[in-house]
Amino acid sequence: MTGALDRRDDIAAACAAVLREGDPLAKVRLARAVARAWRRGALSHAFQTEMPDAPGRPERPALLPPNRMPKRGRGGSEKGRIALLHALAHIEFAAIDLAFDMAGRFGAQFPRAFVDDWISVGADEAMHFAVLDRRLRALGSGYGALPAHAGLWEAAEETAHDAMARLAVVPMVLEARGLDVTPETVARFRLGGDERSARILHRIYTDEIRHVGFGAKWFGYLAAGGDIEPAPHWRMLVRRHFRGVVKPPFNDSARASAGLTRDFYAPLAEGEPEQAQADRL
Template identity: 80%
Template structure:
């Protein structure tokens, strides 16, 4: 067996800043704002490649082989998402690495490296699920600005991310079933312990439900 590294290798760019030092990127009305948003999303997808392979390698022995198959397929999707975003940035006169980014996603991975249930609860079922909430509005803003190529890319990513959140919910449910633990209260306990932020509405209830993440999971936390 080979131990998983504490952190993945990183390119020399982009510069990684603490989240509170990241420049404001606006809402995508200007081309500059859209480039900043696409760059941020490209960094999310770049980090998601590492996260998918890390969860497969770090926790795969605890699950059936299909767990590894699922997360390797997620990693392939995230690599494709990164590639099409980077290609779009290049077409707009920029590229991945041209702007700073932050390592918040990987910090969540480090905080849950000891516990498969915590990793699944926080990364796909909180952080990736948040993308389901905000992406439709982002697509609409890009369409309103006339940037249809970028909007189509974001819509493709959104569709794939429903499946990714679904894998998180599926395998979290598997762990809970093995321990005869109700999944929603267990998820809420893990999120309270391992996620530093708050769950903020509005939620995309329909997309979350398609992924197996129903309101009884997240509404109690949103009310706190």
């Protein structure tokens, strides 16, 4: 898909174009353009294009395995705050791809409202990345100036075959973790006198509640359609497909407002024994 978007383009082709774009600013512009085109009906609700196996990436930042990433500290100094903002910008950059991949890869399995939701998430993530990069530049840095985590696309690869697994892991584990840790990060930035960055992070936090809510909503939709009990099935999928650990502290109120209640995640954190090994097979 090149040039202006029109009715001849389907939403899957538009999503794939966003994924393939490697330049950060061009990806942001294209993500916003696709979201606008979808809202005004300039893209058809059709899925004739396969999503790429991996998204485009810029030459910088250098991508490192998690165990080779330098420690960032807690953001007490300006250098520490820059490192933390850079890490968050990288997460938001990857989140653009995760949202558009969700819409383009799985949209045919759902009502049109599913695409509405995840295209809106992709536009949010593009905005988040842009404001974080702008803030980094105001602080004398910028996206790409520091190394970044290489493993953020692993969740997409692991769940590429299964919409329910993707919903379980990406919005309901990875984004939900942001709800747990962001309020403390906002407080540390304010304590350090960086109110501008704190306001940016608070805006991202409020948007992420909605994103987690979309995950919970569409996970529930599939569970209801398959006569599946949601919480135990979610835990099974997380055990099978998530390589990390679901652990406290949890922001129970923010999670609950997104529809992700403690009966989903608390048993995992408490070491629930129910067929954990069998579920991984």
